[in-house]
Amino acid sequence: MNEPAVQAAQLRKTFGPRAVLQDLTFEVRPGEVIGVLGKNGAGKTTLLELMLGYTTPTSGHVRIFGHEAQSLSGDIKRRVGFVPQQDELLNQLTVAEQLRVIASFYPSWDHELISRLCVSWNVNPQARIKSMSVGERQKLSILLAFGHRPDLLILDEPVASLDPVARRQFLEELVELSAEGQRAIVFSTHIVSDIERLASRVWILKEGRLCWEGELESLKDSVSRLHIRSGGSSVPSFEIPGAINRRTQGPAVTALVRDWTDEAQQAFEQKYSVTVTRESPGLEEIFLEMHR
Amino acid sequence: MKAIGRLLLVYFAGSRVTKWLTICGLLLLLASLYVVLYTPQTEHMLALAVPGLILLFCGTSLMPLTLARLAGSHAACILPGARIKLLLSAILTVLLVTLPAGLIAPLAFVAGMSADVSQLFADPNLLNYTLVMAVITYTSACIAAFWLYVLMWVIGNERSVNGVAKALLIFLVLMFMPTADREDPGAMMRANLLQIPVVLLVFSAGFLLWPRIRRALAGRFQARATKSGTTRELAGREIDLVLGNSQPWPLTVALLLPLVVLSRSDEVHASTWLFYLTIASTLSGAMTGQAPERSRALWLRGDWSRPALFEAVEKSAWRHNGRVLMVLFVALLAIGIYAKIPLAIVAVGGPLLILGTVLSTYLGLTLTRGVRWAEATLGVAVMLILMSIAWLMSDPDAHMAWVVGLFLAVSPLPAVFRRVARNRWAHIDWSECRREVQPALRAG
Numbered sequence: 130m131n132e133p134a135v136q137a138a139q140l141r142k143t144f145g146p147r148a149v150l151q152d153l154t155f156e157v158r159p160g161e162v163i164g165v166l167g168k169n170g171a172g173k174t175t176l177l178e179l180m181l182g183y184t185t186p187t188s189g190h191v192r193i194f195g196h197e198a199q200s201l202s203g204d205i206k207r208r209v210g211f212v213p214q215q216d217e218l219l220n221q222l223t224v225a226e227q228l229r230v231i232a233s234f235y236p237s238w239d240h241e242l243i244s245r246l247c248v249s250w251n252v253n254p255q256a257r258i259k260s261m262s263v264g265e266r267q268k269l270s271i272l273l274a275f276g277h278r279p280d281l282l283i284l285d286e287p288v289a290s291l292d293p294v295a296r297r298q299f300l301e302e303l304v305e306l307s308a309e310g311q312r313a314i315v316f317s318t319h320i321v322s323d324i325e326r327l328a329s330r331v332w333i334l335k336e337g338r339l340c341w342e343g344e345l346e347s348l349k350d351s352v353s354r355l356h357i358r359s360g361g362s363s364v365p366s367f368e369i370p371g372a373i374n375r376r377t378q379g380p381a382v383t384a385l386v387r388d389w390t391d392e393a394q395q396a397f398e399q400k401y402s403v404t405v406t407r408e409s410p411g412l413e414e415i416f417l418e419m420h421r
Numbered sequence: 422m423k424a425i426g427r428l429l430l431v432y433f434a435g436s437r438v439t440k441w442l443t444i445c446g447l448l449l450l451l452a453s454l455y456v457v458l459y460t461p462q463t464e465h466m467l468a469l470a471v472p473g474l475i476l477l478f479c480g481t482s483l484m485p486l487t488l489a490r491l492a493g494s495h496a497a498c499i500l501p502g503a504r505i506k507l508l509l510s511a512i513l514t515v516l517l518v519t520l521p522a523g524l525i526a527p528l529a530f531v532a533g534m535s536a537d538v539s540q541l542f543a544d545p546n547l548l549n550y551t552l553v554m555a556v557i558t559y560t561s562a563c564i565a566a567f568w569l570y571v572l573m574w575v576i577g578n579e580r581s582v583n584g585v586a587k588a589l590l591i592f593l594v595l596m597f598m599p600t601a602d603r604e605d606p607g608a609m610m611r612a613n614l615l616q617i618p619v620v621l622l623v624f625s626a627g628f629l630l631w632p633r634i635r636r637a638l639a640g641r642f643q644a645r646a647t648k649s650g651t652t653r654e655l656a657g658r659e660i661d662l663v664l665g666n667s668q669p670w671p672l673t674v675a676l677l678l679p680l681v682v683l684s685r686s687d688e689v690h691a692s693t694w695l696f697y698l699t700i701a702s703t704l705s706g707a708m709t710g711q712a713p714e715r716s717r718a719l720w721l722r723g724d725w726s727r728p729a730l731f732e733a734v735e736k737s738a739w740r741h742n743g744r745v746l747m748v749l750f751v752a753l754l755a756i757g758i759y760a761k762i763p764l765a766i767v768a769v770g771g772p773l774l775i776l777g778t779v780l781s782t783y784l785g786l787t788l789t790r791g792v793r794w795a796e797a798t799l800g801v802a803v804m805l806i807l808m809s810i811a812w813l814m815s816d817p818d819a820h821m822a823w824v825v826g827l828f829l830a831v832s833p834l835p836a837v838f839r840r841v842a843r844n845r846w847a848h849i850d851w852s853e854c855r856r857e858v859q860p861a862l863r864a865g
Contacts, residue, residue, distance in 0.1 A: 178852055181721060183850070184850045184853075185848065202724060203724025204724075206722065230659045234659065234722035
């Protein structure tokens with residue numbers, strides 16, 4: 130039962146000459162909440178679409194509950210829920226009608242959950258979809274993905290159009306859902322604080338590659354920002370072990386480093402006769418530094 | 422002025438294709454001007470001008486859609502004078518795109534009267550007559566271009582049955598619009614000169630006031646929807662709903678309306694009926710072109726492999742198009758009886774309608790990667806062949822061998838299109854069939 134919800138190996142996707150994703154290998158295990166971070170164009174949507182079998186990998190493979198994403202059976206699909214970035218709602222229907230249409234595809238649909246969420250998220254079942262705001266449509270899209278209580282929930286920027294209150298409610302509901310049984314959740318977002326609040330693991334996509342994949346706490350623990358100051362007026366040339374990036378400003382160097390220890394710092398200071406101040410950056414700062 | 426200039430540049434040369442269409446159109450029109458002014462007159466004097474005008478118009482064919490998008494964007498609410506600039510740019514496009522018609526046609530007319538163009542200013546009567554002709558040609562072209570843009574706007578902006586229905590309704594109104602006596606150039610010129618400001622004034626008022634009108638309407642509709650709270654029976658129609666095939670009747674009504682109007686005219690030839698019915702049969706099929714994009718919502722929700730999904734989509738398309746086809750059949754029979762169309766034409770008309778529906782349905786299903794050059798060319802070619810068959814069938818002088826030959830030539834195509842469609846669906850990539858998302862954005 131503890132099979133990975135998603136498993137990908139050497140995943141690569143190109144659009145024409147442009148490689149959008151390159152050699153991604155990862156696994157999502159039941160109970161994990163993965164936050165996918167990346168700049169616009171980093172390949173987040175493509176990655177999620179590959180995981181759902183919407184698009185074909187140029188090479189490599191993705192498996193959902195052990196089955197190829199390209200040829201999922203009905204039983205597997207019923208274990209998957211998806212909130213797309215651009216909603217796929219039927220404008221001519223009312224909310225209640227849209228919910229009934231989607232519920233009909235699933236043998237087990239939690240009407241009670243959806244009714245409760247409609248009330249707490251302030252979604253009017255009688256409202257016509259075409260007259261709803263972008264945020265209201267987004268809430269409905271999320272409800273449609275929750276209704277069958279999927280074992281794997283994939284959300285592509287689900288909170289992008291939500292107001293702060295709705296965002297908070299959605300995150301609370303997501304926390305509750307993720308706490309239930311062994312549900313795996315993968316969501317992409319630009320809002321770093323949401324990932325910090327919710328995700329157990331973080332994937333940082335940069336130029337189509339996973340430049341970080343691991344637990345949020347271990348990412349924060351393992352990444353340090355160093356302020357290196359030399360005694361002289363110019364910067365000495367030195368190698369910084371585990372450097373992700375470095376910036377030079379006069380006689381000072383600021384560097385983001387991975388797996389920096391007190392011993393390494395001591396050795397570094399002695400070797401180059403510099404003063405090193407170390408601080409732990411937040412996820413947003415790490416993300417920004419990685420993309421500088 | 423700068424903003425309007427930039428907008429015009431976008432309308433005339435916004436994409437690579439429209440840029441080349443505009444350039445080719447202008448070159449042909451320049452060549453045509455040379456032919457009219459400096460070469461001996463022949464009956465083919467306007468052979469370059471007509472395709473030039475068409476190409477120039479096609480070069481601006483994205484204008485209505487671009488205008489609609491910009492007018493509906495948030496930027497239009499924020500930027501100073503955005504709506505008025507958009508409006509002016511649209512009006513200027515109409516005035517510019519038809520300008521060559523106003524210039525070349527009267528010159529050709531003068532040359533056609535065996536008069537040297539250089540003598541134009543020497544003869545006041547000829548000059549006066551030419552000016553009247555120029556104004557008539559230009560204003561008529563302006564009116565025609567304006568309404569064509571409006572129809573393109575309505576269809577392109579909605580891309581749904583509603584859009585087609587609205588466009589057909591506008592078409593109907595235009596058919597009923599009073600026209601001036603064609604024999605009297607003065608009356609025609611006066612009618613055109615009256616129609617243009619009236620139409621532009623109404624359009625401008627509607628365009629500029631639309632945000633207010635929309636807000637008022639939206640508030641009223643929302644209140645009514647919330648109050649009524651009625652829900653319809655949807656069970657069993659879920660797949661059709663998702664694919665947009667659940668309601669064939671609005672399209673059917675929209676297609677039949679012009680037939681009712683046409684039936685009021687005594688001078689409608691059999692070929693006109695067949696032409697219209699053939700176009701109608703392909704329209705229902707063309708709606709199927711939305712299926713690849715819409716089927717994305719179905720993929721995760723059923724026990725379908727990609728080939729099985731194709732079959733489900735195909736069945737849904739036929740549930741929709743089959744009903745429209747049945748109604749068109751009945752319409753053909755009714756028209757046949759009403760307009761006393763020869764039985765042979767009615768008999769061959771039936772297979773023509775089937776052919777139109779089948780071809781367009783499967784052509785629509787092949788659009789798993791949006792409309793590209795190959796599909797667009799194929800679509801136009803199929804329409805031309807079907808039109809030719811309709812025309813040949815109702816032409817008493819045409820050889821039946823041509824009709825049969827064209828039928829035979831086209832009849833294997835549905836099977837070919839279906840095979841292509843099935844193969845494409847076996848590997849459908851939903852990230853490629855979204856019309857509005859470019860690959861670069863898709864990566865986001």
